[in-house]
Amino acid sequence: MADAKLAKLREAVTGLGQISDKEKSGFISLVSRYLSGTEEHIEWPKIHTPTDEVVVPYDTIAAPPEDLAATKALLDKLAVLKLNGGLGTTMGCTGPKSVIEVRNGFTFLDLIVLQIESLNKKYGSNVPLLLMNSFNTHEDTLKIVEKYAKSSIDIHTFNQSQYPRVVADEFLPWPSKGKTDKEGWYPPGHGDIFPALMNSGKLDLLLSQGKEYVFIANSDNLGAIVDMKILNHLIQKKNEYCMEVTPKTLADVKGGTLISYEGRVQLLEIAQVPDAHVDEFKSIEKFKIFNTNNLWVNLKAIKRLVEADALKMEIIPNPKEVEGVKVLQLETAAGAAIRFFDHAIGINVPRSRFLPVKATSDLQLVQSDLYTVVDGFVTRNSARKDPSNPSIELGPEFKKVGCFLGRFKTIPSIVELDSLKVSGDVWFGSGIVLKGKVTITAKPGVKLEIPDGKVLENKVINGPEDF
Incomplete structure (x- = not known):
């Protein structure tokens, strides 16, 4: 049954002219693994807490010599890559999320460029910035990066793969059924980052420039x-892979956590946890750390692992309903690649390195004092x-950025x-000051305005009479 499904799907994918042969083979490989049912299942008793050799406490790491030439030599081995494939739709924005204004008129992308510029200027280094886009953000990003044309840093953009959504009941690519617009794909x-780096030619370019490591992070994590x-x-x-984790x-x-499993360090995501152990996974007693998605590789x-087709990360099935049609997306996560690299480690970093902006409540934090x-x-x-x-x-x-900003003077x-x-x-x-625990609830149909200069400390506010 699975073989017949795959053969039918393969034939349909061959006829899709919108994607490259490498994308087609990557997609077929993913579907083939999914249908084979050979995905490894975690055996709960084999899970062990990693030692400090595997998840290294940040405080135990020696600082490099504070020497300008030595620091420049280190930085010249590094490239920075930001995941830039996400749209700002959940926060009511159109276009790439990285162009949402974070503070003082600066967007995520502005801040990232400023950081790398200041590093390069201080040490005379040449750390390049790479942006991995999706087909959703590609065109907008190309226009946006034009504003940095006079910047002193090298900015490269490339696209991650574009795969067809699969119509669930027929198990056929939606574009082959006539869905040719963006919704069909x-x-x-972000597990696709490794083949995408290779397929785009950016990996070989970085190696030719003497780069040894890439620091990968979400573009919306201001602590990265x-x-x-x-x-x-x-x-x-000589660690080939490092995942930053934090308490x-x-x-x-x-959030996913690191475990020791059959002698290797491995990422454990909630989707892999048997139902009987979900509460245990969510507890902060047994699993004390989680993945920040700041990765050093x-x-x-x-190059070695992509060429050997060795990166078989756990598949994350993502069923959706789009325009009334039930579709399936098969995805992978970059953190799950940790088990394929030699001498892979985690580093338990301070919480300050994890400052994501996923909602307007996070925006309020970073825009405040x-x-x-x-x-x-x-x-x-x-x-x-x-x-x-x-x-x-x-x-x-307050969900949409525009509404959020409008509600605060x-x-x-x-x-x-x-x-x-x-x-x-x-x-x-x-000029409002909030202290302690504050709850503000406007009654239905009533507009509640907090006056200028109010100090609210340990207050429950339901109307003007509570000020």
Whole structure:
């Protein structure tokens, strides 16, 4: 049955003129693995907590010598790659998420470019920036990077693969059934980064320039900056792959974690966990760390493994309904590649290296007095004594960036805030200070305005009478 399905699908894919032969073979290979049912299943008793040799505490890593020439030599071995395939649709934006304004008129991309420019200027190095786009973000990104034409850094863009969505009931590519617009296709997850680097020619280009490592991170993670300690450690210890992990809080229970499994370090995602052990996986007692998706990978090792077709990461089936049609997307994650590299490690980094902006509540954090931006680097305010950030929950009225910005005259001070919950038609004046636990709920049909200069500490606000 599976063989007949695959043969029919293969024949249909052959006729798709919109994608390259390499994309076709990559897609067929993924589907073939999925249909074969040979995906390895995690045996729970074999899971062990990694030792400090496998997940290295950041504090134990030696700092490289503070020498200009030595630092330049290190940086000249590095390229920075940002995952830029995502759209800002969940935050009500059109186009690549990386062009959402984060602070002071600067977008994610502006900050990334500023960071690398300041590094290169300080040390006389030549760290290039690569952006991996999807077909959704490619054209917009090409226009956006024109603004950096006079920048001193080399910016390269390339596309990850474009695979056809599969119509679930017939198991055929949707484009072969007449769905030829963008909705018929999908980008197959960031695990595709390794073949995409190779297929685009960027991998060989970097190797020809003497680059040895690539630092990969999500473009919306403002904490993912170049770290000389980590780079120096990997070069000294000859680690081919490093995943930055950080201590898990109750907000991170769904994040993948590192385990030792049959003698190798491996990523464990919630989708791989047997139902009986999901609560155990989500606990922060047994699984204390999670994957930040900041990855450092040796370029020669990527070339060796891609050429050998050895990167068989776990397949993530992603069923969707698009325009009333049930479709299937098969995806992979870059973190799952860790088990295929030699001397792979995790490094348990400070929480400051994980500052993603996934929603407007995250945007409120980074736009507030909790952070400052210098040379593109986002730095936390030392006046905040609590190592964790305030918990912020904003109602649906704040979901889209435009609506969110319109509801604040200025972003409130939150250095001493523990938690904020806002629901209903709430509007904030300027110069507001929030401290402790604050809950603001507007009654249905009522517009609730917080006056300029108000200090709210440990308050529950349901109307003007509560100020």
